[in-house]
Amino acid sequence: MHGRQQPAGHRFRRSLTAAAAAGALLLTAAPALAGDGGGRGGGAGGGWVDRQLSRMSLEEKVGQLFVTYAYGETADTTDPDDVARNRQWLGVDNGREAVEEYHLGGVVYFAWSDNLREPRQVAGLSNGLQEAALDGDGARVPLLISTDQEHGVVSRLGPPATQFPGNMALGASGRAADARKAARIAGRELRAVGVNQNYAPVADVNVNPANPVIGVRSFSGDPHLAAELTAAQVEGYQSGRAGVAATAKHFPGHGDTDVDSHTDLPVIHHTLEEWREIDAPPFREAVRADVGAIMTAHIQFPELDPTGAPATLSEPIMTGLLREELGYDGVVVTDSLSMAGVRETYPDAEVPVRALRAGVDLLLMPPDLPTAYDAVLDAVTTGELTEERIDRSVRRVLELKHDQGIVARPFADVDEVAERVGPPRHLTAAQRISDRTTTLVKNDDGLLPLADDGGSVLVTGWGASTTARLAERIDARAGSATAHWAGGDPTPEAVDRAVAAAEGHDAVVVTTSGAATAPGQARLVRALLATGKPVVTVAVGRPYDIAHYPQATTHLATYSYGAVALESATRVLFGEVAPRGTLPVMIPTADDPGEPLYPFGHGLGYRR
Structure with a gap:
């Protein structure tokens, strides 16, 4: 057995101390002006930035503060469905017209908006959008083109792009070099298709096993490990001329929520001192690594801002903590303004103005772009926002574009995409990194490693494609393997069918994911154990599943159901x-979230 020391983050208390409360009130009362301090500091790009600012109209400046998406595989799409959706969403036909109409600072890509079909197409789309930004008589400022290529459960650009198992898997390896290399590879492949900003890494410290939205997207429940790997990924993404701007998220920390901010407004009750101990370290290290951007969280943090404003709209948090305490003067981008977590308190037209007043620079995906754009213009006209305040954010955005090489190299080389995205050397590196992440949590009977003796294995449990892909890999080693998908939350009848299927096999491998909210998964494991056959359970998502079937005697955690993770398993x-x-997190018992079942750092090896 080998392991790490129990992290301080698992020992936090939720009581509000008088000192922390006083600190929070002082932050709230701070007289600092949102966004004070200018940009990243007049480096080599200072002259270009000054020239751009001096020639831009107010409308062009305000446009630089917005990032949104447009439907379509090309910048000039004529597909009737894409055109109809763009007219409803943006009031224009396609991405090119959106860039020209609103002078956009950036565009974000998703598969569901028909942006990410295959690498060569993505590169063509990127070039078309950049041409729209650089053509004509306007400001001629290249776009930030972004996506969420976190890897693992959030991976926008699929194969042939190189795939990694995700943050928590990297946390299980504990190797900063692996995190840095994975980010460097991912960043170079994104830049090859014209994406120059990645909304990664996730810097949240996942101290809540019930967290519905972060989970394996986090590196760890240990603030120190999460901080080390966050900094390593920032360095990897931003390295060299072929890198991308990294974006650490979600400030001030989304790791202790049990509510999804896409659908509601989560509340975190950490005190100021607990925030400094648990949530802040990864962001502090990202700042030290000169991260290109930091993304906000739509969460309430009452001990940091007693007004109850979502962090995205909170001056004590965005300016008092991020700008002043952590000393960050780079770009701050909101999480999507279409999410429920930021729309519950204020009308959509107020949200972008309040975000800018709080200290934010980039406004991501407002639910009604024309209304949001006009609201910011109107706020300047009425004096609610000054043009000087707008200039501070525009300067930061322009400096990021210059410093990251986007001004000098805005276009992708479409002819080089095939050799730069998913080359064999990248795929080999990804598999080697993944092979260092699989965790053997339990091997009580010494069942593992399995013998390659021609036996028959049933692969059942969660995920139709997961069980099929794992069975294929096992079949290539063992005598035979059969996949039997039991469902996401197996019914008693489904459990009976799986037990019947097991009768014709020598051993069983059971995959689980989210057993805490799907009790049928634990019921399936117990029923298969009762057959007396050798059973291996594999948590292919969050590692906490074993707490819901502690009777299992042989258990692996992969933190991912991706191809490289299943191959490593x-x-x-x-x-x-x-x-x-x-384990990069503590696994508590199912009945008591404070009682460790397996401590942080637990992991078994094979005796030789």
């Missing part, structure tokens, strides 16, 4: 590689 099952991952 299979290699561990058959002893082709030794299990080297250790």
